[in-house]
Amino acid sequence: MNGIDRAAIDACYEQALKSCNEGGLPIGSALTRGDAIIAVGHNRRVQQGNPILHGEMDCLQNAGRQTSYRDCTLYTSLSPCMMCSGTIVQFKIPRVVIGENSNFGGNEQFLRDHGVDVEVADDPRCIELMARFIAENGALWAEDIAD
Amino acid sequence: MNGIDRAAIDACYEQALKSCNEGGLPIGSALTRGDAIIAVGHNRRVQQGNPILHGEMDCLQNAGRQTSYRDCTLYTSLSPCMMCSGTIVQFKIPRVVIGENSNFGGNEQFLRDHGVDVEVADDPRCIELMARFIAENGALWAEDIAD
Numbered sequence: 001m002n003g004i005d006r007a008a009i010d011a012c013y014e015q016a017l018k019s020c021n022e023g024g025l026p027i028g029s030a031l032t033r034g035d036a037i038i039a040v041g042h043n044r045r046v047q048q049g050n051p052i053l054h055g056e057m058d059c060l061q062n063a064g065r066q067t068s069y070r071d072c073t074l075y076t077s078l079s080p081c082m083m084c085s086g087t088i089v090q091f092k093i094p095r096v097v098i099g100e101n102s103n104f105g106g107n108e109q110f111l112r113d114h115g116v117d118v119e120v121a122d123d124p125r126c127i128e129l130m131a132r133f134i135a136e137n138g139a140l141w142a143e144d145i146a147d
Numbered sequence: 148m149n150g151i152d153r154a155a156i157d158a159c160y161e162q163a164l165k166s167c168n169e170g171g172l173p174i175g176s177a178l179t180r181g182d183a184i185i186a187v188g189h190n191r192r193v194q195q196g197n198p199i200l201h202g203e204m205d206c207l208q209n210a211g212r213q214t215s216y217r218d219c220t221l222y223t224s225l226s227p228c229m230m231c232s233g234t235i236v237q238f239k240i241p242r243v244v245i246g247e248n249s250n251f252g253g254n255e256q257f258l259r260d261h262g263v264d265v266e267v268a269d270d271p272r273c274i275e276l277m278a279r280f281i282a283e284n285g286a287l288w289a290e291d292i293a294d
Contacts (some may be wrong), residue, residue: 045212052199052208052234061199065192067290086233087199092293143214146239 001121004035005075005097012077012099013125015042015055022047025137025144026129029059030075038072039063045144054144056084060091069093077126079105081145089114099126103134104145148268151182152222152244159224159246160272162189162202169194172284172291173276176206177222185219186210192291201291203231207238216240224273226252228292236261246273250281251292 001009008030015028019042028042041058044050053061056076066072069091079101080088088096088111095117101108108118134141141147148156155177162175166189175189188205191197200208203223213219216238226248227235235243235258242264248255255265281288288294 049211050208051210051212051238052204057199061197063198064196065198065290069293081233082237083230083234086228086236087230089233090229090293091198143212146216146237 001097001119004032004037005073005119005121008032008037008073008075009077009097009099009121009123009126011037011040012055012075013123013129015040016077016126016129019043019047019055020129020133025140026077026133027055028077029055031059031063032073032075033071043144046140051144052083054081054084056080057087060087073097075099077123078103078130079120080107080111082107082110085110088116095119097121099123100130102127103130148244148266151179151184152220152266152268155179155184155220155222156224156244156246156268156270156273158184158187159202159222160270160276162187163224163273163276166190166194166202167276167280172287173224173280174202175224176202178206178210179220179222180218190291193287198291199230201228201231203227204234207234220244222246224270225250225277226267227254227258229254229257232257235263242266244268246270247277249274250277 011030012028016026020026024046025043044053077099085107159175163173167173171193172190191200224246232254
């Protein structure tokens with residue numbers, strides 16, 4: 001975790017909080033290239049009635065068309081689901097930094113098996129926000145992960 | 148391949164052709180429940196400058212929030228990439244019918260390993276449309292699969 005890593009995880013948390021304040025799932029994401037955050041995003045299932053817009057997908061959508069992601073890092077407040085993990089592998093994103101994986105996880109090994117460098121920040125703000133949301137919105141959380 | 152399968156693969160091809168006529172990548176998708184097509188979609192990378200909208204993702208976006216996909220089949224004119232395959236597994240879609248996998252493929256085993264029933268229609272219209280597009284638009288095709 002270097003300076004841009006910390007700034008990008010802060011951005012993920014801010015995006016998660018923004019989504020929560022909009023009535024949505026509190027999961028945020030950021031994409032960096034070098035020392036610059038080039039896009040942020042957050043889950044928009046509730047806000048746009050859109051099941052594919054997990055935080056990471058919204059962030060990649062907001063980044064628009066990129067020739068390559070080989071010099072990028074993707075950040076997410078919560079460990080990526082299989083949709084987002086498949087996308088990371090397909091887009092050839094070489095590095096992922098995860099805010100926390102205590103509320104959801106399990107695809108880190110899939111990412112590593114496909115050559116992705118995975119780091120977990122164990123950010124207490126991300127853990128607390130997600131845990132509270134799941135406790136208060138179990139049905140919505142189950143819908144978001146098709147549980 | 149039953150009656151709804153044939154109708155849904157027809158819809159995939161029509162969506163692919165529509166995208167091609169819009170200047171986009173000719174890949175279409177449909178989602179069925181029972182004997183009804185509940186959504187269609189097509190690749191919109193070019194049309195909306197959006198890298199996550201492969202045909203399957205656009206179709207799932209158009210279907211909106213669903214409580215469950217366990218009684219659904221997803222159809223696609225071209226074998227799904229890892230983003231779309233990850234999404235199929237995450238959304239617990241039990242069956243996928245693929246128009247063709249001669250122009251792109253390789254994730255069918257991943258799907259089967261995760262319990263998805265995969266069928267390949269070997270549709271000559273889908274094969275010909277995609278082959279012609281790749282021959283004429285190599286750079287755009289490479290961008291779409293991050294090659």
